[in-house]
Amino acid sequence: MTDLKQKILAAVDDDLKTIEQALAENLNPYFELVSQVAGHILFAGGKRLRPLLMVLCARLCGYSGNHTARFSTIFEYLHAATLLHDDLVDGADLRRGRQVANQVWDNPTAVLAGDFLLARGLSIAADTGLCDVIQTIARITENMSQGEIRQLEKRGDITLSEDDYLDVIRCKTAVLFEGACRTGALVAGATPATVQALSDFGHHLGLAFQMADDLLDYTQDFSSLGKHAGADLREGKLTLPLIHALSRAPEVDRQRMVAILENPNFTGTEFVSLVEMLKCHGGIAYTEAQAAAHIQMAKTSLQQFEDSPMREILMDIADYALVRKA
Amino acid sequence: MTDLKQKILAAVDDDLKTIEQALAENLNPYFELVSQVAGHILFAGGKRLRPLLMVLCARLCGYSGNHTARFSTIFEYLHAATLLHDDLVDGADLRRGRQVANQVWDNPTAVLAGDFLLARGLSIAADTGLCDVIQTIARITENMSQGEIRQLEKRGDITLSEDDYLDVIRCKTAVLFEGACRTGALVAGATPATVQALSDFGHHLGLAFQMADDLLDYTQDFSSLGKHAGADLREGKLTLPLIHALSRAPEVDRQRMVAILENPNFTGTEFVSLVEMLKCHGGIAYTEAQAAAHIQMAKTSLQQFEDSPMREILMDIADYALVRKA
Numbered sequence: 001m002t003d004l005k006q007k008i009l010a011a012v013d014d015d016l017k018t019i020e021q022a023l024a025e026n027l028n029p030y031f032e033l034v035s036q037v038a039g040h041i042l043f044a045g046g047k048r049l050r051p052l053l054m055v056l057c058a059r060l061c062g063y064s065g066n067h068t069a070r071f072s073t074i075f076e077y078l079h080a081a082t083l084l085h086d087d088l089v090d091g092a093d094l095r096r097g098r099q100v101a102n103q104v105w106d107n108p109t110a111v112l113a114g115d116f117l118l119a120r121g122l123s124i125a126a127d128t129g130l131c132d133v134i135q136t137i138a139r140i141t142e143n144m145s146q147g148e149i150r151q152l153e154k155r156g157d158i159t160l161s162e163d164d165y166l167d168v169i170r171c172k173t174a175v176l177f178e179g180a181c182r183t184g185a186l187v188a189g190a191t192p193a194t195v196q197a198l199s200d201f202g203h204h205l206g207l208a209f210q211m212a213d214d215l216l217d218y219t220q221d222f223s224s225l226g227k228h229a230g231a232d233l234r235e236g237k238l239t240l241p242l243i244h245a246l247s248r249a250p251e252v253d254r255q256r257m258v259a260i261l262e263n264p265n266f267t268g269t270e271f272v273s274l275v276e277m278l279k280c281h282g283g284i285a286y287t288e289a290q291a292a293a294h295i296q297m298a299k300t301s302l303q304q305f306e307d308s309p310m311r312e313i314l315m316d317i318a319d320y321a322l323v324r325k326a
Numbered sequence: 327m328t329d330l331k332q333k334i335l336a337a338v339d340d341d342l343k344t345i346e347q348a349l350a351e352n353l354n355p356y357f358e359l360v361s362q363v364a365g366h367i368l369f370a371g372g373k374r375l376r377p378l379l380m381v382l383c384a385r386l387c388g389y390s391g392n393h394t395a396r397f398s399t400i401f402e403y404l405h406a407a408t409l410l411h412d413d414l415v416d417g418a419d420l421r422r423g424r425q426v427a428n429q430v431w432d433n434p435t436a437v438l439a440g441d442f443l444l445a446r447g448l449s450i451a452a453d454t455g456l457c458d459v460i461q462t463i464a465r466i467t468e469n470m471s472q473g474e475i476r477q478l479e480k481r482g483d484i485t486l487s488e489d490d491y492l493d494v495i496r497c498k499t500a501v502l503f504e505g506a507c508r509t510g511a512l513v514a515g516a517t518p519a520t521v522q523a524l525s526d527f528g529h530h531l532g533l534a535f536q537m538a539d540d541l542l543d544y545t546q547d548f549s550s551l552g553k554h555a556g557a558d559l560r561e562g563k564l565t566l567p568l569i570h571a572l573s574r575a576p577e578v579d580r581q582r583m584v585a586i587l588e589n590p591n592f593t594g595t596e597f598v599s600l601v602e603m604l605k606c607h608g609g610i611a612y613t614e615a616q617a618a619a620h621i622q623m624a625k626t627s628l629q630q631f632e633d634s635p636m637r638e639i640l641m642d643i644a645d646y647a648l649v650r651k652a
Binding site: 138 | 434439440449471475
């Protein structure tokens with residue numbers, strides 16, 4: 001484990017335990033099967049990053065009440081809901097090292113359990129009694145479903161632009177990070193300027209987080225990410241490293257990359273040669289630089305806050321998003 | 327067309343037009359594909375019964391503003407979302423006479439479009455600014471997803487009791503009717519007693535509506551219902567006519583019914599003989615009587631209102647739920 005990861009975990013250990021407990025207590029299913037399916041994805045060792053961000057942002061804004069853990073579950077329930085629906089999209093076998101729910105049970109059961117988690121998130125949002133929070137959560141769900149549809153629609157489309165990519169990752173990832181940070185500020189009764197600053201923090205962190213995730217698909221092996229390297233590519237999902245490399249490569253390399261992309265049964269050797277081309281044509285370095293730039297913007301949003309241990313943890317989390325290996 | 331249907335349609339003609347327009351105007355998709363998939367199910371000639379109930383209930387409570395059409399779309403969006411997810415469950419080919427969305431596109435696209443519709447419903451609910459309404463909508467979604475999972479879990483289970491069945495149809499159907507009527511009252515600023523009376527009206531109407539629907543599966547042909555007779559049976563979905571008949575039939579007939587139920591490839595002749603047994607052992611008559619009893623309870627809930635054209639239409643709709651043929 002890196003020093004940075006250890007430092008963060010030590011600082012948020014108590015919060016993570018409280019969040020874990022809240023996730024179990026607030027699920028509140030009516031039927032046992034719902035509990036099983038939702039629990040299968042919920043309690044498979046997620047990082048709890050989204051609820052943690054909400055709790056930390058509320059505290060940064062001076063909130064000291066005891067409702068944040070309950071409200072923070074919204075962001076993990078929403079996240080788990082999209083994972084359940086995504087696994088259907090992606091056709092993956094494993095998620096967080098466990099067999100995906102739609103294989104343990106079946107597609108409809110996984111979809112309906114996702115619906116339930118979505119509804120739980122919205123119910124708990126309704127319990128805040130804060131219209132701003134409720135609207136934020138509803139808009140997150142709208143954006144996420146549309147981002148996923150867009151991504152699906154553009155599968156295998158080699159003309160996908162960097163702007164299209166940014167649009168997709170904003171919808172499918174950044175809005176949830178942004179919503180978690182924003183809700184933390186809203187629950188704390190922060191001023192509009194502070195709410196905006198933390199929304200911006202979440203937005204840029206979310207974009208960087210997704211870029212780092214997309215990079216991992218080309219740079220990590222099975223054991224640490226819990227899914228096969230090259231999975232995005234196999235699904236025809238074009239991400240920034242490839243989009244950038246395609247835009248820069250000479251025609252001969254471009255055609256070699258497209259040929260690999262268009263054959264979902266590409267070999268390990270072909271994948272390695274694709275990664276080499278991504279490196280050679282700047283796709284990896286460009287994506288790393290873009291992710292780093294968004295982390296910088298995220299950290300800049302925190303400058304309006306006085307230096308404090310809470311601000312430092314958020315800064316550390318932002319830095320860690322760039323270097324994480326899983 | 328029956329006289330009753332004609333009378334109702336004449337009375338609500340303007341409302342239906344306004345609702346239709348609101349459904350198109352409030353969908354508000356960000357990407358074209360979302361609009362296509364959601365529109366495929368939304369604009370295939372639905373009855374708009376749920377939004378209509380909301381509008382009529384608000385007016386019965388004295389509401390004369392112009393926000394009901396927008397808010398009423400919530401109930402059609404939620405309904406359409408569950409249809410999109412249900413078609414995945416049911417494996418049907420046709421819905422409202424059109425090829426189902428998960429065949430025109432694919433499973434993931436249909437699921438994500440359903441998520442979007444769900445989210446739109448919740449976003450519009452958030453726009454009411456009424457916490458009661460928002461909580462009602464969030465709870466509807468929780469209940470519906472759980473009811474569907476329960477139904478799926480119990481597929482082919484010949485021990486399903488009448489109570490289990492009531493639990494499922496309450497979750498999957500009655501909560502949405504109840505929520506539509508309740509929201510109409512809430513938007514109109516009705517007293518708690520009135521809100522409760524209209525919630526009860528919706529609850530009983532929803533139960534009766536689902537019972538009538540379940541009866542149609544045994545009594546209607548392809549042309550009028552838009553799906554094959556016996557579809558529920560083919561999916562192993564036990565509904566009240568069969569549950570009741572199984573509980574009453576002598577062992578020899580019980581075994582004949584179970585044999586047909588357990589063979590999804592039953593022939594037309596076998597289906598006809600099953601329907602005969604349902605009639606012979608009181609399954610059809612009992613379900614009709616239960617549906618009629620719930621309609622009576624629904625109408626009783628309206629007795630606290632003074633006689634008015636609006637109350638009469640709601641009474642007529644309740645009566646029509648029993649006799650409708652599609």
